[in-house]
Amino acid sequence: MTSQPSRVYLFIHVIVCVKNKEPLLTKPVRAVLFASIKKQAAENGINVLSVNGTDDHMHAVVQMMPTQNLAQIMKSIRTQSAAWINEGNFIKSNFEWEEGFAALSISPSSVKQVLDYIDKQEEHHKTKTLESELEVFQKIQI
Numbered sequence: 001m002t003s004q005p006s007r008v009y010l011f012i013h014v015i016v017c018v019k020n021k022e023p024l025l026t027k028p029v030r031a032v033l034f035a036s037i038k039k040q041a042a043e044n045g046i047n048v049l050s051v052n053g054t055d056d057h058m059h060a061v062v063q064m065m066p067t068q069n070l071a072q073i074m075k076s077i078r079t080q081s082a083a084w085i086n087e088g089n090f091i092k093s094n095f096e097w098e099e100g101f102a103a104l105s106i107s108p109s110s111v112k113q114v115l116d117y118i119d120k121q122e123e124h125h126k127t128k129t130l131e132s133e134l135e136v137f138q139k140i141q142i
Contacts, residue, residue, distance in 0.1 A: 010064040011049075011106040013114050015057060016078060019096040021130065023055035029090050033081060034058070040080045046073050049111070052121045057130055059118045061106065074101050102134060 018024050025033065034051045037060070041048040046068070051060040062073060078097040085095040106114050117124070124133075 006066065008064075008066050009108045010066075011108065011111050011114075012062045012064060012070060013104045013106050013118075014060050014062060014070075014074060015102040015134070016060075016074070017057040017098040017101075017130070018055075019098050021056045021098075024091050024093070024095060025053065025055045025058070026091075029085070030055075030058075032090070033085060036084050037077060037081050040084070041077060044076055044080075046076065048077075050115045050118045052118045054121055054125045054130075059121060061111065061114055061118060070103060074103075 030053060034053070037051050037058075038048045041062075045065070047063040047065075049061040049063055051058060053059055060077070062070075064070065064073065078101075082095050082097055085091060
């Protein structure tokens with residue numbers, strides 16, 4: 001009997017806010033920050049499929065492996081990205097993310113839809129606030 005490799009499809013949509021929801025992530029900062037997040041995550045064995053956002057928050061889709069812990073993944077992403085912004089002096093003040101984050105599981109059949117949603121964050125937030133977006137997620141019940 002041959003052993004089959006594990007097939008793990010754990011996709012998580014995470015939302016992280018800038019501390020106090022300050023609008024510090026200008027478009028030029030976001031362009032380099034999100035590329036850096038994907039690169040640093042990959043170097044740490046974290047598969048970030050997509051990352052995007054607006055001036056006060058970011059969304060990402062992470063594919064987790066069985067040995068990974070979401071809290072540790074998010075701590076790594078937040079710590080490394082904040083240090084990268086501060087060390088690079090990309091903004092005038094000290095940059096920090098909020099302590100907490102929102103996380104929603106994604107079925108494999110919905111990953112493409114969520115990736116499309118994340119790609120269109122600027123367009124989406126022309127008509128919806130972050131608060132109204134989070135309220136929708138909070139109302140989802142089984």
